[in-house]
Amino acid sequence: MMPLLQAPKIKPMEKLTSIQLALLATTLGLLMAQTMVKQKHTMHLLFALFLGSVAMGTAQKLSGDILGNYRYLVGMGACATCNVYWLLSRTLFRSKQALSAQHLLFALALGILIMFKQGYLFLDNLWQFDSATNQNTIAILGELTMMLSSCVLILTIWEGINGFQQATSTEKQQRLLFIITITSAIAICKTVTSTSFLTPDMARFVVSAVAVYVICTTQLLIFWISQTRKAALTGSGLTQQHSVNNPISDTQLAALTTRLDNLLCAQKRFLQPNLKVADMARELDVSEYLISRAIRHNSDGKNFNQHVNALRIQHAQTLLQDAGKQHWSVLVIALESGFASIGPFNRAFKQICGVTPNQYRQEALQLQSLNCH
Numbered sequence: 001m002m003p004l005l006q007a008p009k010i011k012p013m014e015k016l017t018s019i020q021l022a023l024l025a026t027t028l029g030l031l032m033a034q035t036m037v038k039q040k041h042t043m044h045l046l047f048a049l050f051l052g053s054v055a056m057g058t059a060q061k062l063s064g065d066i067l068g069n070y071r072y073l074v075g076m077g078a079c080a081t082c083n084v085y086w087l088l089s090r091t092l093f094r095s096k097q098a099l100s101a102q103h104l105l106f107a108l109a110l111g112i113l114i115m116f117k118q119g120y121l122f123l124d125n126l127w128q129f130d131s132a133t134n135q136n137t138i139a140i141l142g143e144l145t146m147m148l149s150s151c152v153l154i155l156t157i158w159e160g161i162n163g164f165q166q167a168t169s170t171e172k173q174q175r176l177l178f179i180i181t182i183t184s185a186i187a188i189c190k191t192v193t194s195t196s197f198l199t200p201d202m203a204r205f206v207v208s209a210v211a212v213y214v215i216c217t218t219q220l221l222i223f224w225i226s227q228t229r230k231a232a233l234t235g236s237g238l239t240q241q242h243s244v245n246n247p248i249s250d251t252q253l254a255a256l257t258t259r260l261d262n263l264l265c266a267q268k269r270f271l272q273p274n275l276k277v278a279d280m281a282r283e284l285d286v287s288e289y290l291i292s293r294a295i296r297h298n299s300d301g302k303n304f305n306q307h308v309n310a311l312r313i314q315h316a317q318t319l320l321q322d323a324g325k326q327h328w329s330v331l332v333i334a335l336e337s338g339f340a341s342i343g344p345f346n347r348a349f350k351q352i353c354g355v356t357p358n359q360y361r362q363e364a365l366q367l368q369s370l371n372c373h
Helices: 012-035 042-063 068-075 082-093 101-127 131-161 169-194 200-234 250-266 277-284 288-298 304-321 330-336 342-353 357-372
Strands: none
Touching (some): 012 042, 012 200, 042 068, 042 082, 042 200, 068 101, 082 101, 082 131, 082 169, 082 200, 101 131, 131 169, 169 200, 250 304, 304 330, 304 342, 304 357, 330 342, 342 357
16 A cells, blocks of 8 residues: 655744744734824834834844844844833823833833843854853843843733723723733743743744734734724714814814813813823824814813913912912922923913912912901
């Protein structure tokens, strides 16, 4: 009898290369998809940066020894992975002040550390540093990178947990998908890299497959969350397409005014220094024209800056009248009221109240003293 034909066995190395190619194709494909999004938000930009960094790391692994020492230079591009993904998680689940200077600085510091490690490996392979010093340096850089990366992963999971109870049912489903995805990915990767029953190639295969899973799920979440936020506005008929030539109804304008009041007053966004109409338009996902029109509709014809300054001055008046804050300087009152410096505060205060902040405070104190007697 003729022997049965058997399919050729796929070697582990070939499997590893296939999944890495799939990971590279996925990252590049979704990276191109981000460029096609018409109304880009911070989440799209951060996801694109993350995808580009993962693509660089995957390209480094695929190159093997082909690039020689220069593969470490390619690896420097993989400096925006877990740190940028943490920033992305903040934009997914925080509607206000998702990113601040300290968040960006921390993510940047970790990225620089990763680049420094890859750069050091490149120089070491070129110049052959002292072996003892070299091993210690690489070990320190590796431990430091691992420690900071672990902290960032914990913070990433926390972003999904924080505010879970206050979220809507849809938002809870989104957060739950995010938490399950990240925790399962971390658990699988830690298991396969710390056990001995898998070969190194098979462990890397599993890690690459998990990366594809995380990336695809994240893209699904971004689309889902974007549609959820847009639906909150389209429920009242508001989109970015409204303009001077495409007016909105009084009902729609009233709905936008309510949302804007909640954002400015209830959440006290007017205390944010250098607040611009573009910030409100971006957060509410409407045009700047609509924000300006809603402000005029709600504040007797005032423009955005005048309306915000009026809210800030009201807040400053409360602070100036507070007997427990009489030791606060006018500068502190100005900063606490959302002004970036004392000059604009003094001008706005006198324009609205007719007196300087110091004069207002003295008059308030005298009135309080008379009322006490």
